[in-house]
Amino acid sequence: MAGIRNGRPYRRLVEQQRRLGLPCWICGHNIPANVDGRRHPLAFTLDHLIPLSRGGDLLDPANARSAHRRCNSARGNRTRGTPQTRASRRW
Incomplete structure (x- = not known):
């Protein structure tokens, strides 16, 4: 599958999405x-x-x-848009 990400159809999709100029779908910022x-x-x-x-x-x-990049990485492979936050432990 890694080879497909370097292929023309994938690069075309990336450029089409980039040209839309949409904000980050996870955090909402530009x-x-x-x-x-x-x-x-x-x-x-x-x-x-x-x-x-x-x-x-x-x-x-x-x-x-x-x-x-950081929102995408933080989200990982979860299906929810927002990254999970960890509750702080009270000792």
């Missing part, structure tokens, strides 16, 4: 266009509403969402 896409935590990434590990379709535009 995604800046002028940041390094490989390193910056606020950079654009393509997230999938239904994670690929849970049967989501890699190339389905209806499954594609715009997200910040």
